[in-house]
Amino acid sequence: MTATFHAPPGGAAKRGLIEVSGFSLSYETLDGAMPAVEDTDLVVRPGEFVSIIGPSGCGKSTLLNAVAGFLKPTAGRVTVDGEPVKGPGADRGMVFQQYSLFPWKTVRENVEFGLKMKGISADERTRSARTLLGLAGLSQFEDHYPDRLSGGMKQRVGIVRALATGPRVLLLDEPFGALDAQTRQIMQQILTNLWQRLEISVLFVTHDIDEAIFLSDRIYVMTARPGAIKAEVDVALPRPRDAGLALLPEFLALRAELAALIREESLKAMGGELNADALQGLAINLHGASIGDVI
Amino acid sequence: MKHSTALASVAVASDRFIRETGEPARAGSVTLRPARPAPAPAQPAGGSRWTRWLRLNRGLIRAGVLGLLSIAAFIALWHVLTENRLNIYVRFMNVPSPTQVLASAEQAFSDGRFLNHILISCRRILLGFSLATVIAVPLGLLMGRYLLLRELVFPVSEVLRPIPAIAWVPMSIMLWPTNEESIVFITFLGSLFPILINTLHGMATVDEVLVRAARCLGAREAATFREVYFPAALPQIFTGLTVGMGVAWVSLIAAEMISGQFGIGYFTWESYSLVQYSDIALGMICIGVLGLASSLAIRAVGSLITPWATRR
Numbered sequence: 252m253t254a255t256f257h258a259p260p261g262g263a264a265k266r267g268l269i270e271v272s273g274f275s276l277s278y279e280t281l282d283g284a285m286p287a288v289e290d291t292d293l294v295v296r297p298g299e300f301v302s303i304i305g306p307s308g309c310g311k312s313t314l315l316n317a318v319a320g321f322l323k324p325t326a327g328r329v330t331v332d333g334e335p336v337k338g339p340g341a342d343r344g345m346v347f348q349q350y351s352l353f354p355w356k357t358v359r360e361n362v363e364f365g366l367k368m369k370g371i372s373a374d375e376r377t378r379s380a381r382t383l384l385g386l387a388g389l390s391q392f393e394d395h396y397p398d399r400l401s402g403g404m405k406q407r408v409g410i411v412r413a414l415a416t417g418p419r420v421l422l423l424d425e426p427f428g429a430l431d432a433q434t435r436q437i438m439q440q441i442l443t444n445l446w447q448r449l450e451i452s453v454l455f456v457t458h459d460i461d462e463a464i465f466l467s468d469r470i471y472v473m474t475a476r477p478g479a480i481k482a483e484v485d486v487a488l489p490r491p492r493d494a495g496l497a498l499l500p501e502f503l504a505l506r507a508e509l510a511a512l513i514r515e516e517s518l519k520a521m522g523g524e525l526n527a528d529a530l531q532g533l534a535i536n537l538h539g540a541s542i543g544d545v546i
Numbered sequence: 547m548k549h550s551t552a553l554a555s556v557a558v559a560s561d562r563f564i565r566e567t568g569e570p571a572r573a574g575s576v577t578l579r580p581a582r583p584a585p586a587p588a589q590p591a592g593g594s595r596w597t598r599w600l601r602l603n604r605g606l607i608r609a610g611v612l613g614l615l616s617i618a619a620f621i622a623l624w625h626v627l628t629e630n631r632l633n634i635y636v637r638f639m640n641v642p643s644p645t646q647v648l649a650s651a652e653q654a655f656s657d658g659r660f661l662n663h664i665l666i667s668c669r670r671i672l673l674g675f676s677l678a679t680v681i682a683v684p685l686g687l688l689m690g691r692y693l694l695l696r697e698l699v700f701p702v703s704e705v706l707r708p709i710p711a712i713a714w715v716p717m718s719i720m721l722w723p724t725n726e727e728s729i730v731f732i733t734f735l736g737s738l739f740p741i742l743i744n745t746l747h748g749m750a751t752v753d754e755v756l757v758r759a760a761r762c763l764g765a766r767e768a769a770t771f772r773e774v775y776f777p778a779a780l781p782q783i784f785t786g787l788t789v790g791m792g793v794a795w796v797s798l799i800a801a802e803m804i805s806g807q808f809g810i811g812y813f814t815w816e817s818y819s820l821v822q823y824s825d826i827a828l829g830m831i832c833i834g835v836l837g838l839a840s841s842l843a844i845r846a847v848g849s850l851i852t853p854w855a856t857r858r
Contacts, residue, residue, distance in 0.1 A: 345758075351753075353777070368763055412759075416764065
């Protein structure tokens with residue numbers, strides 16, 4: 252299967268080590284430097300599926316964008332397989348929260364784009380794209396323009412497009428945030444499937460705790476702004492995982508733990524606007540959602 | 547595959563809640579309805595292909611019929627006003643009637659001179675408009691991409707833009723050695739600014755996430771320009787071309803009326819001087835039809851080249 256993708260020789264599983272160390276990033280404002288992320292360390296081992304969760308605005312997307320090469324750290328290092336990240340490139344595939352398919356290209360042409368940039372011949376491109384589209388169950392839509400597709404299909408094409416060049420790592424920035432709950436679950440299954448087949452490292456940003464547990468080997472929990480790593484959680488749940496996972500006591504325990512960690516940070520993030528005691532007085536059961544989600 | 551097993555395991559977990567139809571309901575129970583037979587394959591809903599085509603294109607046919615009716619009504623009104631030589635503050639005594647215009651059209655098309663006027667005007671449009679496109683589209687794309695160029699060129703273009711083409715006529719006659727060149731120049735100027743502004747606007751509205759997606763897929767500057775910025779701006783560029791074509795005709799006719807010796811604008815003005823009143827109307831109708839036809843042609847090319855933008 253991997254032979255049809257344009258991966259350099261040497262075995263896919265040995266590639267894709269993401270290392271972020273001493274990472275800080277601040278934005279310049281009139282009042283001086285505003286730190287978005289402070290002194291953060293993070294590792295994704297080859298073939299590992301790692302998620303970052305945290306309250307909104309905590310800088311998890313900032314971190315991901317730095318790995319993608321769109322943002323330069325103010326301090327610290329970001330490396331992939333030991334090479335420092337200098338800018339965006341096809342060795343790091345990225346899937347965005349917004350649908351980012353080229354509207355003027357058909358589904359297949361979208362998937363072929365990265366290979367075209369690599370100068371691969373049209374025939375070979377088409378073959379690779381068809382294989383991947385088949386894996387994602389999109390074969391019969393290859394000649395459609397993106398505006399004919401549902402949100403879930405668009406995001407599947409987005410994932411397949413990012414994988415087509417045989418990247419070392421796949422970066423996803425809340426890719427399923429705009430989808431309904433059922434579609435999201437199916438998409439998670441599909442992503443897990445692709446990840447296992449292609450033996451690729453994944454760094455996944457989300458604010459959905461269930462999603463993070465369902466998908467990940469490991470989860471980093473970030474603090475409120477300025478973001479830093481608050482906790483690192485191993486998800487020692489067996490694979491393959493299915494929707495029944497949500498009924499396991501281990502899942503529920505892990506979820507409660509993560510929810511508590513994030514709740515603390517969400518409250519901090521809301522700061523002056525609302526205090527925790529006031530909420531407790533209302534006896535609101537948050538069911539694992541962050542306060543930001545509920546209000 | 548995986549998903550269906552997942553569903554199955556959930557169903558097993560809630561087995562005890564499932565009841566058969568007819569059993570009394572309990573709190574939290576699930577009643578499964580018997581599966582319905584698969585729907586029959588879609589039947590052609592009566593009538594032949596032709597009648598179905600008619601039904602599906604009702605809107606189009608309606609618009610066409612109403613359009614023809616409104617033009618017919620306009621001509622009828624024109625006929626009534628002119629045949630009766632009405633003088634209702636607005637004076638229709640000297641206005642040619644439709645039949646007179648038809649007669650002078652037959653006359654005009656019988657020798658090559660009138661056709662020559664039309665051809666000369668079309669050639670001027672083609673030259674001026676093509677030049678404007680060749681200059682304004684790349685300039686707009688580059689200005690949209692490179693801030694320095696935009697900052698340098700935009701102020702000049704903003705000052706020149708409000709000057710109507712007709713105000714350029716004296717200057718143009720001084721600038722260019724021949725009359726022909728100065729008319730083409732005015733046509734060019736007329737279409738230049740709408741095309742430039744729309745191209746710029748198209749560049750400004752390119753979705754940044756598409757640019758980032760392209761970068762992530764290994765596209766460098768030139769490829770990003772070719773594969774993302776250009777196609778993303780294309781629908782807006784075609785809007786600019788359509789508007790530019792309209793302004794090109796306006797400018798051309800103004801220039802021809804003032805400084806021409808040929809062309810449909812010259813023909814119209816000359817008819818007035820020669821008291822050939824029905825030729826005035828003939829010239830005007832020709833200008834209208836040519837303007838409409840060229841705008842439609844651009845729109846047609848636009849929807850051919852940007853199928854994704856027009857097919858929604």
